[in-house]
Amino acid sequence: MKVIYTDNNATTKVAGEVIEEMMPYFAELYGNPSSMHTFGDEVGKRVKQARQQVADLINADPEEIVFTSCGTESDNAAINAAIKAFPKKKHLITSAVEHPAIKNLYSYLEKTQGYTVTFVPVDKKGRLNTAVLYESMSENTAIISLMWANNETGVIFPIEEVAQRANERGILFHTDAVQATGKIDIDVKKTGVDMLSLSGHKIHGPKGIGVLYVKKGFKFTPYLIGGHQEGGRRGGTENTAFIIGLGTACELAKQNLEIMNTRVRELRDYLQSQLLEKISCTSVNGVQDNRLPNTLSIGFDAVEGESILLLLDRDGICASSGSACTSGSLDPSHVLMAMEVPFKSAHGTIRFSLSHYNTKDEMDLIVKNLVPTIEKLRAMSPFWKDGKVV
Secondary structure (H helix, E strand, O other): OOOEEOEOOOOOOOOHHHHHHHOHHHHOOOOOOOOOOHHHHHHHHHHHHHHHHHHHHHOOOHHHEEEEOOHHHHHHHHHHHHHHHOOOOOEEEEEOOOOHHHHHHHHHHHHHOOOEEEEEOEOOOOOEOHHHHHHHOOOOEEEEEEEOEOOOOOEEOOHHHHHHHHHHHOOEEEEEOOOOEOOEOOOHHHHOOOEEEEEHHHOOOOOOOEEEEEOOOOOOOOOOOOOOHHHHOOOOOOOHHHHHHHHHHHHHHHHOHHHHHHHHHHHHHHHHHHHHHHOOOEEEOOOOOOEOOOEEEEEEOOOOHHHHHHHHHHOOEEOEEOEOHHHOOOOEOHHHHHOOOOHHHHOOEEEEEOOOOOOHHHHHHHHHHHHHHHHHHHHHOOOEEOOEEO
């Protein structure tokens, strides 16, 4: 069965060009890039090139790029550096819809380290309440951390505006750009962020490699303490093959930005319009204009998202749910709850996240399979009667 993959916000296919670049560094060019000998130095030069490729994608300087193991480590390292830089400041700010890498870390610091946390709310369209954010900023605020774009709805936050406000108040600003990287244009110099996280496996690179951008001038305390690697900002032997793969993935992502914002956006919009037209009592979660070009969060009233996914999976269609049922909870995701999405819609929410590998024929097949799937599930639902929600 042919797999139709529309779960690219969870992870992406590793591009063939990336695999090709990585392969020699497993068994042929296996030297340690930090070694003094020529064999290692040859690898070190390729790591240097990868650092430049990453920097070019976000308009950073290569020495501002720190390689990590993943986006979660990058997020944790950023927050750790901030609270070490300002040990007397005990207030942290983030949004109510952050990825667990930030949300759970903030909650941990609040419960165990005596920090006060402001979780800034969003409105019913997923837009950040900047008024609450700005009112909560104080001399006691160590750092503001906001995702550039939400992983479930694709809603984009006003990062440049918030970063400017933070800079004016002398507050550090970090953005989790894991979902935004490679989908929209990112310019750290223009935006003025102090730190930024990205992850390889979201942009057709390998899993197990990430980046933390650290702006020049910030006194960064390493999260992993060890050797001199990464300019002393992250100990541990460099994950050479994966770093090189990430560099290639970043170069490809920069080349594909236009495709992402034209053809992929058109595919997403086509899928959305077809589903809204052919399936009643269906709604899109989040603003439809200011969101990632590949992301569609759509709720089908009176059915459960997990049931939809199971039936789609039988047809070889990979998507994800807006519900946290797979984690043992009957509650919808914290993102949809923060947006106050009605319960009967939130439980039936599916996220389709596309890539440039998807086609219009695949969108047609999704619609063809999803229409009877929703009809079947609604026929069994206690919340559906006579063609409407009860």
